[in-house]
Amino acid sequence: MGQKYSIFAIARQAMQYHQGWERAWRSPEPKRKYDVIIVGAGGHGLATAYYLGRNFGITNVAVLEKGWLGGGNTGRNTTIIRSNYLQDPSAAIYEKARSLYETMSQDLNYNVMFSPRGLLMLAQTEHEVRGYKRTVHANRLQGVDTEWIGPQRVKELVPIINLEGPRYPVLGALYQARGGTARHDAVAWGYARACSDMGMDIIQQCEVTGIRTEGGRVKGVDTTRGPIDCDKLALVAAGHSSVLAEMAGFRLPIESVALQALVSEPIKPCMDVVVMANTVHGYMSQSDKGEMVIGGGTDGFNNYTQRGSFHHIEETVRALIETFPIISRLKMLRQWGGIVDMTGDRSPILSKTPVEGIFVNCGWGTGGFKAIPGSGWAMAELMARGHSPLTEEFTMFRFREGKFIDESVAAGVAH
Amino acid sequence: MLILECPYCGVKAEETELTPGGEAHLKRAGPGSSDDEFEAYLFMRKNPKGVHFERWRHSHGCGKWFHAARCTATLEVFGTYPAQTTEPPKDIQDRIRAKRPDWEGWA
Numbered sequence: 001m002g003q004k005y006s007i008f009a010i011a012r013q014a015m016q017y018h019q020g021w022e023r024a025w026r027s028p029e030p031k032r033k034y035d036v037i038i039v040g041a042g043g044h045g046l047a048t049a050y051y052l053g054r055n056f057g058i059t060n061v062a063v064l065e066k067g068w069l070g071g072g073n074t075g076r077n078t079t080i081i082r083s084n085y086l087q088d089p090s091a092a093i094y095e096k097a098r099s100l101y102e103t104m105s106q107d108l109n110y111n112v113m114f115s116p117r118g119l120l121m122l123a124q125t126e127h128e129v130r131g132y133k134r135t136v137h138a139n140r141l142q143g144v145d146t147e148w149i150g151p152q153r154v155k156e157l158v159p160i161i162n163l164e165g166p167r168y169p170v171l172g173a174l175y176q177a178r179g180g181t182a183r184h185d186a187v188a189w190g191y192a193r194a195c196s197d198m199g200m201d202i203i204q205q206c207e208v209t210g211i212r213t214e215g216g217r218v219k220g221v222d223t224t225r226g227p228i229d230c231d232k233l234a235l236v237a238a239g240h241s242s243v244l245a246e247m248a249g250f251r252l253p254i255e256s257v258a259l260q261a262l263v264s265e266p267i268k269p270c271m272d273v274v275v276m277a278n279t280v281h282g283y284m285s286q287s288d289k290g291e292m293v294i295g296g297g298t299d300g301f302n303n304y305t306q307r308g309s310f311h312h313i314e315e316t317v318r319a320l321i322e323t324f325p326i327i328s329r330l331k332m333l334r335q336w337g338g339i340v341d342m343t344g345d346r347s348p349i350l351s352k353t354p355v356e357g358i359f360v361n362c363g364w365g366t367g368g369f370k371a372i373p374g375s376g377w378a379m380a381e382l383m384a385r386g387h388s389p390l391t392e393e394f395t396m397f398r399f400r401e402g403k404f405i406d407e408s409v410a411a412g413v414a415h
Numbered sequence: 416m417l418i419l420e421c422p423y424c425g426v427k428a429e430e431t432e433l434t435p436g437g438e439a440h441l442k443r444a445g446p447g448s449s450d451d452e453f454e455a456y457l458f459m460r461k462n463p464k465g466v467h468f469e470r471w472r473h474s475h476g477c478g479k480w481f482h483a484a485r486c487t488a489t490l491e492v493f494g495t496y497p498a499q500t501t502e503p504p505k506d507i508q509d510r511i512r513a514k515r516p517d518w519e520g521w522a
Contacts, residue, residue, distance in 0.1 A: 253458035
């Protein structure tokens, strides 16, 4: 067991010039064989490992990462957490995730800075008004706490907003008071530390180059640090899921595209909720540092470069300036892209695969961060027990049966 | 910024002038196809990290559909060609092979 983080630990360390802090997780050499190998040490992969250990006592686990821990989409998102989805299966898994975020800092003994500051999804057309009212009703039945609010309440919550438009006036909003943000890197680091404490091996800079199968069953993986055997293998690699599936000899209903985000220079606190505007396609929140964190749309073409097209940034910023006129003179500090894995119905895949022993957790597309704990929880159950009530509908075989979980209609495109 | 040359009107179009249309050369599953074939046609994509053939429409230009050969790992464009074909033309395939000797072929 590693060090426990607490105010007393800080005080103790202060006495010794903070020289006694241990590394948060070990960096071991890979063993020859593990019970479970998870490919991808992002939030979803690490959460899967954590709940395998915590809920099922499976700790002979390796998490392989080709780059560095949390360096993919976990470190590239806009940290928004919400669960106001229309369809029951989505609401169930996203609400599970949101509720796990509430206690995550205590569970992991790692401050993930979960901030349930409230989240607004603006309705800027009549269609959106109808769609979101429908979502509110659906959420009531699902036990997800959301409400429909009118423009005046929106203005109270977000004083800097411009309600009048003119092109897209704000007609109201879907409000989830328990939604918010969390520190994205800390989520990955906290899970990594907890996994390492349970004896799991997190192996960075270890790229999977091949997947070995025998008689339709997984045997192990070949990596840049040598071959490793396993009984069960989870592919949790977001944008690179198709590449891994190809190695295992099957295809996924996924296309990889670039999604971008950007942050402004830090300014004084001016907005203490998250605002999403799906019609004009932009979303914004203010980080604890004061930066305005802005996300926009995906490119339409396949791309693995983690670089997006400039015109999407222009569109996003243009839309947000109309909604928030005060940001028009903000300078943007940084801009970046991540490769997201889009499925045909814009809902994730947590599933067994045609190869026995291989499981996939992918297809989270543009909205994976909010789902990390729920995704890990459900994936661990699926891998340990062979089935999970949370993943039943998210099988990769739903496309053949036409059983889509059609959120792209309900939620607009932002997810 | 992606720039593709429209093979019909010869305009070097920047991507805001174009609309992407996904993987090219998909074979439509006809009547009598199995569920698997239909699923493959509708949803299962190669999504390669590397050479990719795709459909584009010159939507703010001549309005016609064409095909492009592109690398998704570097954004390099190997060439564009008209859509009235069931496989990439030989000169494009040769160009790709010259630049990517380990390319396994378009099928």
